[in-house]
Amino acid sequence: MSDKPGSGASGPTDLQDILRAPGFCRHSTGHTAVVEWDADTGWSAPAVGPYATLPLDPATLGLHYGQAVFEGLKAFRGEDGSVSLFRPDDHGRRLARSAERLAMAEMPADLFTRACAQLVAAAEEWVPGGYGQSLYIRPLLLATEADLGLRPSRRYRCVFLAYPADPCFGSGFRPLAVTTATETVRAVRGGTGESKCAGNYAASLLTRTRAQAAGYDEVLWLDGLDRRRVEELSTMNVFFVWRDGDGSRLTTPPCEGTIVRGLTRDSLLTLAGDLGLPAVQEPTAIDDVVDGVRSGRLAEMFACGTAGVVVAVGRIGAGGEDLTVGDGREGPVTRRLRTALLDVQHGRTPDKHGWLLRVGATGAAHAHVIPTDAPHTDEGGGRNA
Numbered sequence: 001m002s003d004k005p006g007s008g009a010s011g012p013t014d015l016q017d018i019l020r021a022p023g024f025c026r027h028s029t030g031h032t033a034v035v036e037w038d039a040d041t042g043w044s045a046p047a048v049g050p051y052a053t054l055p056l057d058p059a060t061l062g063l064h065y066g067q068a069v070f071e072g073l074k075a076f077r078g079e080d081g082s083v084s085l086f087r088p089d090d091h092g093r094r095l096a097r098s099a100e101r102l103a104m105a106e107m108p109a110d111l112f113t114r115a116c117a118q119l120v121a122a123a124e125e126w127v128p129g130g131y132g133q134s135l136y137i138r139p140l141l142l143a144t145e146a147d148l149g150l151r152p153s154r155r156y157r158c159v160f161l162a163y164p165a166d167p168c169f170g171s172g173f174r175p176l177a178v179t180t181a182t183e184t185v186r187a188v189r190g191g192t193g194e195s196k197c198a199g200n201y202a203a204s205l206l207t208r209t210r211a212q213a214a215g216y217d218e219v220l221w222l223d224g225l226d227r228r229r230v231e232e233l234s235t236m237n238v239f240f241v242w243r244d245g246d247g248s249r250l251t252t253p254p255c256e257g258t259i260v261r262g263l264t265r266d267s268l269l270t271l272a273g274d275l276g277l278p279a280v281q282e283p284t285a286i287d288d289v290v291d292g293v294r295s296g297r298l299a300e301m302f303a304c305g306t307a308g309v310v311v312a313v314g315r316i317g318a319g320g321e322d323l324t325v326g327d328g329r330e331g332p333v334t335r336r337l338r339t340a341l342l343d344v345q346h347g348r349t350p351d352k353h354g355w356l357l358r359v360g361a362t363g364a365a366h367a368h369v370i371p372t373d374a375p376h377t378d379e380g381g382g383r384n385a
């Protein structure tokens with residue numbers, strides 16, 4: 001068995017071995033779904049096929065000028081063995097917003113969801129069954145026209161990849177160590193910080209690599225103007241849990257164009273409400289975080305995202321100091337929220353917000369199943385179509 005992308009598995013025994021401990025995106029299922037857009041013909045229907053390299057002209061616009069945006073979403077196996085995508089339409093809408101910011105073709109959410117559903121249906125045996133495990137779907141939308149003039153491409157390809165996955169920081173949910181960025185910023189208002197565009201991640205790599213060399217897991221990005229307010233990590237949003245009388249109060253930085261509008265963040269704000277935990281979007285200065293850790297007012301801090309789920313932050317490097325949040329271990333609010341989210345994703349608790357979409361053969365009898373071969377209804381798909 002090989003760890004190379006696209007390698008798939010050679011047989012059922014290999015597959016069972018992989019599914020027991022898949023790691024994060026180490027083994028492609030060997031399938032892709034592809035949707036294409038051309039200025040003359042609009043969007044194609046999704047085509048599911050074998051994993052393959054992309055035939056790209058070296059003058060491809062997306063490679064030179066960065067018209068490349070992506071998503072990350074998951075399909076989960078329920079208690080009853082069925083398979084469901086988590087909030088696929090919302091991921092589709094976010095991909096379209098990312099594309100709009102980069103003057104790319106905006107794929108209709110129903111087409112996005114159908115491509116994901118067809119891919120998951122084809123790769124259904126690859127969806128692991130363990131709690132917290134999933135099939136991770138990575139859609140990449142890339143400008144494919146070859147031309148060196150600076151202008152929006154007139155052709156795009158969206159390739160959907162699939163990998164069985166443990167949470168990206170491991171299924172043990174070890175608390176993370178993060179450090180503030182002092183030299184660089186990730187985003188400024190009016191920039192591309194809210195988009196899941198490839199360039200944002202490239203821009204984070206130098207600082208992230210240096211942080212990791214210094215013994216941290218991740219960078220805690222501050223606002224790009226006066227570097228005072230906490231924004232997010234390179235691939236996850238953040239929450240703070242403040243002591244408030246006998247209870248606790250959760251805050252998370254607001255979405256003002258510089259952070260990714262995380263769907264995990266949004267789901268947790270809703271689930272916190274369901275659990276009776278006050279949770280608000282509120283700017284938070286790094287100085288208040290430091291004071292809160294020192295005084296004990298900041299009880300917990302955690303990061304959240306599709307890939308990592310919900311993971312405690314146990315240590316913060318800020319202003320040349322290393323601070324331990326609480327006792328450095330995962331706190332009860334962090335654990336409670338992660339469990340609440342995973343319980344919905346695995347169908348252990350009712351999906352009262354309508355976040356799950358059943359797909360695949362086992363979903364055929366379900367009321368919300370979408371046919372994987374239905375024609376999509378919106379040929380338009382935004383202003384580029």
Ligand SMILES: Cc1ncc(COP(=O)(O)O)c(C=O)c1O
Nearest residue numbers: 235236237260262263264305306
């Ligand atoms: C920069 C950044 N912030 C936050 C998130 C979390 O978003 P989500 O919860 O939708 O995965 C992601 C991941 O997509 C991200 O890349």
